[in-house]
Amino acid sequence: MIALIDYDAGNIRSVEKALLRLGQEVCVTRDKEKLLHADKVILPGVGAFGDAMRHLHEYGLVDVIQEIVERKTPFLGICLGLQLLFERSAEAPGVAGLGILKGEILRIPEGEGRKIPHMGWNCLELQNDGRLFRGLEEPPYVYFVHSYYLKAADEQIVKAITDYGVRIHAAVEREYVFACQFHPEKSSAAGLRMLKNFAEL
Numbered sequence: 001m002i003a004l005i006d007y008d009a010g011n012i013r014s015v016e017k018a019l020l021r022l023g024q025e026v027c028v029t030r031d032k033e034k035l036l037h038a039d040k041v042i043l044p045g046v047g048a049f050g051d052a053m054r055h056l057h058e059y060g061l062v063d064v065i066q067e068i069v070e071r072k073t074p075f076l077g078i079c080l081g082l083q084l085l086f087e088r089s090a091e092a093p094g095v096a097g098l099g100i101l102k103g104e105i106l107r108i109p110e111g112e113g114r115k116i117p118h119m120g121w122n123c124l125e126l127q128n129d130g131r132l133f134r135g136l137e138e139p140p141y142v143y144f145v146h147s148y149y150l151k152a153a154d155e156q157i158v159k160a161i162t163d164y165g166v167r168i169h170a171a172v173e174r175e176y177v178f179a180c181q182f183h184p185e186k187s188s189a190a191g192l193r194m195l196k197n198f199a200e201l
Helices: 012-021 032-036 049-058 061-070 080-084 188-199
Strands: 002-005 026-029 040-043 075-078 103-107 118-123 141-146 148-152 158-163 167-174 177-180
Touching: 002 012, 002 032, 012 026, 012 188, 026 032, 032 061, 040 061, 040 080, 040 188, 049 061, 049 080, 061 075, 075 080, 080 148, 080 177, 118 158, 141 188, 148 167
Parallel strands: 002 026, 002 040, 040 075, 075 177
Antiparallel strands: 103 148, 118 141, 158 167, 167 177
């Protein structure tokens, strides 16, 4: 069973629908025991970094997420879920992230012809043999919606990058922790393949 963490962030249902389409058993929950006994856990989300961290604390989910990671349960952060895994974000100065991975979230800089938020399809440049991307025959186009981007401290955990006038660390992997800034559930067949790869770990 794959558990989706419910912490009042947007986009959870579209991830649920994509997993159901793949034939997976899914539950959307913030119940500690259900999360700790799930085979895999996903932290989806669209929204603001500060609000999201406040909700995770209010629902007692910060320690639960840390325990899930310590148990080496496969864990996937999507979009805002990726950002929350890191130490801090320029969107919410002074608010600590989960700190499971090292790095920071920066605002996409203004630039000629560059719209913020970044909304649309970008090609990924794959590197470091990410398990989410196995079986993809060519670099995939995936769908992004974000105004902030990841700069990871360790390049070795970065499995995909994209360019939007700035070099964006678009997907990371360390042991059983995975995360992507883009939305695999909205990224057509390639995105479904990534979710399938995660479900089959």
